[in-house]
Amino acid sequence: MSVKNILQYRWLTLTLRLLLGFIFIYSGFSKLGDLAGFAEAIDNYRILPRPAINVLAIILPWIELLSGASLLSGILLRGGAILIASAMAIFTAAVATSMARGIDITCGCSTPFKIASRVGFGKLLEDVILLAAALLIFFFDKPIFSFALDLDKNPAPIENPHDAQPE
Amino acid sequence: MKREKHYRIAVVEATALLVCSVVFAASYNHLSGKGIPWIASERIVPYAADTTLTEDIALPAVDINAGAQSSGPQRVTLAQAYKLHTNRKAIFLDAREEERYGAGHIAGAMHFPYYQREKWDQLLKNISPKSTIVTYCDDDCDSSSKLGETLYELGYRRIYVLEVGYDSWRNAGYPVTVGQ
Numbered sequence: 001m002s003v004k005n006i007l008q009y010r011w012l013t014l015t016l017r018l019l020l021g022f023i024f025i026y027s028g029f030s031k032l033g034d035l036a037g038f039a040e041a042i043d044n045y046r047i048l049p050r051p052a053i054n055v056l057a058i059i060l061p062w063i064e065l066l067s068g069a070s071l072l073s074g075i076l077l078r079g080g081a082i083l084i085a086s087a088m089a090i091f092t093a094a095v096a097t098s099m100a101r102g103i104d105i106t107c108g109c110s111t112p113f114k115i116a117s118r119v120g121f122g123k124l125l126e127d128v129i130l131l132a133a134a135l136l137i138f139f140f141d142k143p144i145f146s147f148a149l150d151l152d153k154n155p156a157p158i159e160n161p162h163d164a165q166p167e
Numbered sequence: 168m169k170r171e172k173h174y175r176i177a178v179v180e181a182t183a184l185l186v187c188s189v190v191f192a193a194s195y196n197h198l199s200g201k202g203i204p205w206i207a208s209e210r211i212v213p214y215a216a217d218t219t220l221t222e223d224i225a226l227p228a229v230d231i232n233a234g235a236q237s238s239g240p241q242r243v244t245l246a247q248a249y250k251l252h253t254n255r256k257a258i259f260l261d262a263r264e265e266e267r268y269g270a271g272h273i274a275g276a277m278h279f280p281y282y283q284r285e286k287w288d289q290l291l292k293n294i295s296p297k298s299t300i301v302t303y304c305d306d307d308c309d310s311s312s313k314l315g316e317t318l319y320e321l322g323y324r325r326i327y328v329l330e331v332g333y334d335s336w337r338n339a340g341y342p343v344t345v346g347q
Contacts, residue, residue, distance in 0.1 A: 039207065054207045055206070058193075062191045070180075070184060079177055079179070079180020079182070080184060082178075138177065
């Protein structure tokens, strides 16, 4: 089985979708209960300017929730996948820079599996795996059970105009 | 062409999800009762009066300017901090990371990294709750005020937070030490 076949193995991506969707819905919900605590966790990274911290703390849980829901339901699937991939890329960079600066903090993240709650190599590995899963879902061309936007409102162009003329 | 359409759809869908997220977030933050201000306010630490700095150990410290018993750490100016330093009445705690502490710190200051909580138990064994403590970090940071607030919650009552930071202290020509 070639790499392409593995990547296009529909049930693999469907499983990843369900797993990632569940993780992000759980993560979003758990943050909604304590927005102030989440803002404090973001602040601890010392990356964002103070005015941006609460804005992110308010909006990010909902991005996680809706993106997770899109992965589970298949509605706006690629948009959800790219949002999750972007979020994971940012989380990965935040964890990596915190490790490089020697900051020892809780990650401010919440997953149902409690793999790693503090910034460190465990958290970095977890983030990279989730990022890879999101990218796999995004680049997988033929998802099943999904409902994408149809941007082609106009019918396909007719190759021979004479064919379209009324007789 | 197909790939381009794939990306175009993803961008439009992602934008739609983002807009919905903002709308839901604003509604939840406004209506749920668990909301927080959109813009975080700066930590406001009241200034300490000179008289409180010269008092002997008295618990809790009283902010005369506020006219009420202090309910947290108080802020000291560079001059007030220097006075405490020369009187040797206070323990200075450097809340920054180890590298920054090693690159230069207030002479005699103890390294007390705010973001490395696992080190706190050991460090706190050397500090009496009755001690006068001055916390500081860099000029533009808030780990010193966070450290001050946390120590206050732990029962330390004479806590002062340097209103500026190490850079201003060094630039003022006050004593510093480079290295551990």
